[in-house]
Amino acid sequence: MEARIYKPAKSAMQSGRGNTKAWVLEFVNPAAHRRPDPLMGWTSIDDTSSQVRLHFDTREQAIAYAEREGLNFTVTEPRERIRLVKSYADNFSADRKQPWTH
Numbered sequence: 001m002e003a004r005i006y007k008p009a010k011s012a013m014q015s016g017r018g019n020t021k022a023w024v025l026e027f028v029n030p031a032a033h034r035r036p037d038p039l040m041g042w043t044s045i046d047d048t049s050s051q052v053r054l055h056f057d058t059r060e061q062a063i064a065y066a067e068r069e070g071l072n073f074t075v076t077e078p079r080e081r082i083r084l085v086k087s088y089a090d091n092f093s094a095d096r097k098q099p100w101t102h
Contacts, residue, residue: 001027001029001049001071001072002027002028002029002030002071002072002073002074003025003026003027003028003066003071003072003073003074004025004026004027004028004073004074004076005023005024005025005059005062005063005066005073005074005075005076006023006024006026006075006076006078007020007022007023007024007059007076007077007078008020008022008024009078009079022055022056022057023055023056023057023058023059023061023062024053024054024055024056024062025053025054025055025056025062025065025066025073026050026052026053026054027049027050027052028050029047029049029050032045032046032047032050033045033046033047059075062075063075
């Protein structure tokens with residue numbers, strides 16, 4: 001069984017960084033068959049292990065669990081957040097890079 005270990009990124013709908021501190025191990029089965037449900041149209045899958053997500057405090061704990069259980073796993077490192085420091089006063093600066101448009 002394959003697993004993926006990653007640190008989730010924040011969603012576009014949130015401004016804070018909640019639920020992004022823990023590492024997640026989720027099972028991946030590329031051979032699982034997905035099909036639409038004929039009545040509701042929802043996507044069904046024949047392997048329910050893809051619904052299991054295990055949360056760990058550190059990456060090392062997640063790797064130790066995967067090795068102890070004999071799982072093939074891949075670790076996806078989180079990308080560093082690029083923070084652009086902006087000031088409201090820069091909008092009215094004399095050496096502004098873009099001309100004032102209105």
